[in-house]
Structure formats: C-alpha cells, structure tokens
Amino acid sequence: MKEIKQILQTFISDALKKMNIEFAVEDIALEPTKQPEHGDWATNIAMQLASKTGTSPRKIAGDIVNKLEKDPGIIERVDIAGPGFINFHLSWEYFRRAVSHIIELGDKFGCTDFGKGEKLQIEFVSANPTGPLNVVSARAASIGDIMANLLSAIGFSVDREFYINDAGRQVRLLGASVSSRYMELFGQTEPFPEDGYHGDYVYQLATEIAAEHGDRFTSMNVDERIAALAQISLEKMVAAQQRIMAQFGVHFQNWFAETQLRQQKAHLQVLDRLQQTGFTYEQDGAIWFRSSQFGDEKDRVLITSDGEPTYFLVDIAYHCSKYQRGYQKLFDIWGPDHHGYIARMKAALLALGYPENSFSVEIVQQVNLLRSGEVIKMSKRAGKIIEMEEVINEVGVDAARFFFVNRKCSSHLDFDIDLAKKQSDENPVYYVQYAHARISNILKYAAEQGISIDGPVRLDRIAEPEEKQLLKKLLQLTEIIVGAATSWEPHRLTGYLLELASDYHHFYQKQRVVSEDIELSRARLLLMQATKIVFANSLKILGISAPEYM
Template sequence: QVRILGESVAKRFLELKGEKVIFGENLYQGDYVADIAREIQEQKLASAIENDFEALVDFCRDYAVAGLIKSAKESAEKLGVKFDNWFSEKQLHDSGEVKNILSVLEKAGYVYEKDGAKWLKVSEFEKTDDAVLVKSDGSASYLMNDIAYTNNKFKRGFDKIINIWGADHHGDVARLKAGARALGFEKDKVEILLHQLVLIKKNDELQRMSKRKGDFMLLDDLLAEVGKDAVRFFFLLKDLNTHMEFDIDLAKEQSRKNPVFYIQYATARLNGVFQKYGGEFEPENFCQHSDLLTSPDELRLLSRLVRLPEIIGEVSKNYQVHSLAQYATDLAHAFHRFYESSHIIQEDKKLENARLCLARGAQITLKNTLALMGIAAPEKM
C-alpha cells in the first residue's frame, strides 16, 4: 500500500508537469494525493529525479508517509491521545530484526517452503491454515513483520501485548498468536481486540466513504465540527464489536438526547448546587445523616455511585471501555432525577446536609469517570 501511495503521488506530480499518465483505479484517488504532489512541485523537491520514475516513486512515498504521519500525530494530539512511541515498520527491516526472527522460527522447525514461499506452521498452534511469512518474490508478509514487531515489544520489557485491529483483520488473529507462541511466548500474553467500522451520519444520511477513492472525513474536520469531548465520548460509547454510527447532528445538539451534553450538564448543575450553598463542605459533619436518604430517587443515585469501582475492575479485565461511557450516562440520569425531585438546599438542615453529601459524592464520581475518559467536567454551561 505504501508503494501504491508513492506511485499515486508520483503520477499526480507528473500530471502537474503536463505529462500524460495512466492513473489506474488501484491508485489513491483523493485530493490529498494531488495536494502532496503539488507541495513537491512547488518546493522543487524532486527536480533531480523527475525523469527517473522509480526514484520518483520512492521519494514521493517517503515524503508522503512523513507528511501523513506528522498529520496523524497532530490529529491524535488534538483528540487528547498520547502515544509514548511511534514505531516505523522500516526500523524492523533496517535493524535486521525481521530476518533474525525468521531465522529463529526456521531453526525451531516452524517454517517450511512451498510454491517458492516460506510458510509458518500455524496449524501446530491454532485451528487454522498455515500462513505465508515470505512471499515468492522474497518480500516479507504482513504477518512476518507483525511477528517481528511483537518480539520487539517483548524485548522492550512489556509483559503483555494488546493489539487493536480493524475487524477486517480477524483472520490474522490466530496467525499472529501462533507466531508469538512459536517464539516461546505464552498464549495469554498476546491479546487482540477487533473493532468495527465507524460510519458518519449527517442530515439523517450515512456518508459513503472509501479510502482508496479519497472519500472520507478527516478526524480534524470532525473535531472542528463537534469538539473533542463529543468525539471521545461517542467513540467510547459503543462496544468495539458493534458498528457505530457517529451522528454529527446529535453530537452538536444541546438537549438530553445528546449524552455528552446531558452528562456535562449534570456536572454544571452539581457545581451550581455548591455555589448556591456557599459554605464549606465538611464530609465528617455533612454525611452523618445518610439514614435520611430514603426516597426512590435518592436511593437510586446512591446505588449508582457505589458501582464505579466495580465498573473499573471489570474494564481492567475485559477492556470493554464502553462500560464507562454507559455508566456516566446512567449516573447523570440518576442525578438529574434526584435534582429535579428533591430540594437540596432547604430549611431542614439535617436533610440538607445529607443531600449535599449525596450531591458531593455524585460530583466527585462523575468528575472522576469523565477524567478516566479524557472528557471535561465543565463548571458552567
């Protein structure tokens, strides 16, 4: 695919110079390809190699990849996602790790040759067919690179690896696990989570997208339209195994239909409660009369508050992070019901203190839940 990207940019570059080229359907069609080619032309970066097509393709490939990675890093930063390390597959080849790992697998007896290619004996570890490690043209397969990268991560000191892949790679799960086991790593040390596609919905219509054709919505554009909090929450709201429809109109709506607005409105309401109270909140004094919290809405809110440690424990084991988003929605709903049915600030000071204690618990718990998801807890809305 990287080679195809380089060829796509190179041919757009030649078009800009007035040359006639055949731009096949297998090449990347998007406007961004032409934009990269235009940068190369305007800055005269390829003047010395423009008549050598293969050299031009290589240069365009490297230039495009560098620019797209830079853009990806900037987008991730805007979303509040921090990667400790950006690792290039090229490093594995330059360092010789791919060849070394292939040699290790061969010496262990897990590789055989067929049809001019080298195959991994996947079937010795998993109930699936064997897979190609080195193609007949001598190039490494995706699987070979992934196995080498898995070994690299273990070498760096990690004791467990969790990969997040698109659902279209489901067939590769057993193969990579087999490769890791062939290297001597325990079966449960590599976990792979598969996620479904994200569909963008706007004006009640799903947007048709194709990466190859250049029909897609950039993360930067989505962030600009609905904001970081909405993007993070909507992505976290659905189980990885569920197809997600990102409804842009809903994400912008300021009503209880929009879960982000509804939850953040709860944090603003809670802040307003304590601003209205105006005094110092002292837990040891305010929380002595919890026996007065007997209404259905009070008890419902209490029952929701105590669930957070359980939810966090479950997520740490099953990685179903959507449970946090669903919990935040449920907690906000319970608070709004309590807020609308109960007078918190009132003449009965014992009951007021008990309800302030409950409200403070809701405030702390909701704020902590949002912080775990990297979402703001606004004081005003």
C-alpha cells in the same frame, strides 16, 4: 473502605464455611438490584449450590441467611425472594460513611491495585500512512485510549503504541500517485498508477511539495522521484496523524516504524528462530510456517519464492519486539477486515515460546455515519473519505469520544452526527456533562450564600430514597471500572454515567439541596461534592471534559 461486593462475598463465604460448604469467594455472584424493594445487592448463590447439593435453593438460602454475620453498620436486613435469591438491604450508616470516603479519596476514588503494576501494551489505530485517518480509526482511537485509562485505573502499567506501516508496495503506490500529480503541476504527463490513491489529499501533498521544493524533482528519473516523494509524503502523513491524535486527546508513548524492524533485520532473526524450532519447511521455492500445528486453518508463507519477506513475517518480528521491550501482555485493536489474521499471529507467538494468554486482539467493527437519518457513503478508493478530523471538527472531541465507545466494540456503530451536535438531554454526552455542571453551579451558589461544608457535617440528615439511590449508584464506580477494564467493554462506563446522570437529575427534581435548613443543606452539599467527584473521575477516564457550567 472495602468494596461492598467484596464485603458481602466474604460474609457469604464465611456462612458457607459454617455449613461445611467450600466455594471460591470470587465465584460468589453478586449484582446491584434494579428495584429498591429487592434491596441493594442480590445473589443467586443458593441456586448455584442447589444442583451440587440436591437441596432446594430456598432451603439453602435460608441456611445461609441464618449463618450470615449481619453487621448493623453495613446490613440493615436480608430477605429471601423467589426461588432462592438472597437480597441485601444495606444500612443508612454504610451509605453515609461512603460520602466521606468518596470525598477523602477524591480523584483516586474508583481506582484499585488489581493489576499490581503488570506492564501492558495496547497497540491501536496503526492506520496506513497512505491516506487520511477515517471514522473507523477514530473509533479505534477512542476505544484504545479509554481502555488504556481503564487498565491504568485498576493498577496496570500501560503504554500506547502506534505502528507505522512505512514500507512495502503501498508506500511506493503513494509515491507514484503523488509523483503523477506533482508532474501535472509542472505541465508534464506521468501515468497515474492503476491501483493508486485518488483522494484530494494526494493533490494537496503534491501542491505542498511543489510549494516547498519547486520543480527540483522533475529532472529525476521516475524511480528516484517516486522514492523521494514517497518519503516526503510519508513524513507529512505521519505528522498529520500525530497532530489529529493529539487533537483527539490520544497520546502514544511510542510511534514504531516498520522500517526500523527491516533495517535491524529483526524479521530475519525471527525466521532463524522459527527454523531452529523445526516449525518451517520449503515448498515451491518459498519458506512456510507450520501454523496449522498451532490452531491456524492452514500454513503460512514467510518468504516468497522471489525471496521477499511477507508482511506476516515482519509483523511477527514486530510483536516479538514488544516482548523484548518488557511488556508482559499485548493487546492489539484491529479493524473488521483483520479477523482471519488473529489465529496465525497467535500461532507464531506460541511457536516462538511466548505465553498462550499473553496476546489478545479486539476487533473494532465498522461505523456508519448518519446525517438526517441517512447513511453517508464512503469509499477510500474513490477518494470520498469521511475523515476523522472532519467528524471531530463538526461534533467536537467530547461527543466523538463518548459516541464511539457507547456500544460494544464488536457491534456495528451508527454514529448520528445530528444527535451528537444537539445541546439537549437527547444527546447523551450533553446529558452527562450537564449533570456535572449543575452540581458545580449548586456548590458555587452555596458558597455565595455563605454555606460551608468545612467541619463536622450531620450526614444523618440524608435519609430520602432519592439520596439512597444516588449513593448506591456512586458506590458502583469501582466495580464498573474493574468490569469494563477486565472484559474490554468500555461502553459499561458510558452506560453507568447515563444511569448516574438519570439518578442525579431525579434527585434534583425531588429534593432541594440549598434551603433554609442549614444542617440539611450542608449534608446534601457534601453528597453533591461526592457526586461531582464520581462524574469527574469517570469523565476523565473517558477523556471527556467535566464542565463547570453549560
């Protein structure tokens, strides 16, 4: 069953051809209407054409309607409204066929082959393993994982990747911080590094290492001890990150370590490539990249005057490795403090010859945690970290994932912990899940009453406005998934689910599903089955459970 938007776009395009007007079919704007009196779908194509043709929009709309193919199995009638909107009222026959279509496709309903198997990679979270994962990491994890699900649903081959920054000054600082606390446990004083990590987790790491290894590191010289404790601490921190991500339902295809690049000298190979292209120069003893030639605000250092590779050079090598592993498009999700880094990375990849539109970055904004209406203060430097695991344990995985994607990625998010824990309709994820559970209960009750939906069902008994509104919403799922995936706006799916839940609950208040009228009951049970499938498929993409009872 072809998507209704595509069907209507084709009808309009065919009408325009009869009028000798060429217009790209995919550019014909069509939107579901919000008010039933305006039909089911509407287009402003007449207004789009008016400025080009010099003809009034209502005249163009009238000509289009006269030329339209009005298949009675799809279109009941077409109206012209306002300055020239064309409103399509779909037929009951179309909506009734859709019930069987949804059930036939089952867990595939909403999916398309839009992506044609193109290989993509999404790198997200990639938090430094020098401290616990925080709430911004949790938001990035939700967005990244759900975007991977959305893109997979529309036919892309998607891998998830976590980049482990396990090299450099920050790692030594972690080792030095743990070393100082470790020596304290054995009654010895070692100065705490000025820029060290102060969180309770540092004491915990030192205590665990002391329990597992005793005092064996106390006899080492300081540098050896810091290096050894840094390595052990890194392994523990990464293991904790992997455990928490699995708890949150996020499973990366690859955890890629920075040390892997350095050991392979991949960054020096990239430097050589850039030097061969002529996009580098030496100044003040350092090697610079001419990134300003590719849209960056200024040139960037690749090798410092001390001969050390910059983080930027290693990061270029990391992104090159993604292309070398066969990915055709790269998506990175970065925190709000990385916005200025985008232009330089795009510049480097362009200089190395990679396609201009093959690398994209989404910035995830900050999260304010609210309790009793007040913002909970956070400071990683002071050790007062609101950890990702803490939030998950308090509100649950389902609520956390829903809340973290319920606003645009580019918007700041106020996460109300009290609301996320409520077992009532005020809590949006509860409201959605309860709709699924309520449908499950109805289907179970019908089975207990001996009412079966096997065999032919008289779907012509479905004829109430609440049923039509519910069907109209069900049929929007594919369009919502495609739009959310291609625009990188996963909040469209949570918004859709809230609207669907509202339409379902309204239907439930107005119409009885199981009644003495067996034929009507069977038709409505089939509608309930289709509705349950749409809830379940949507919740699966969000990585949220679809409970059978609540």
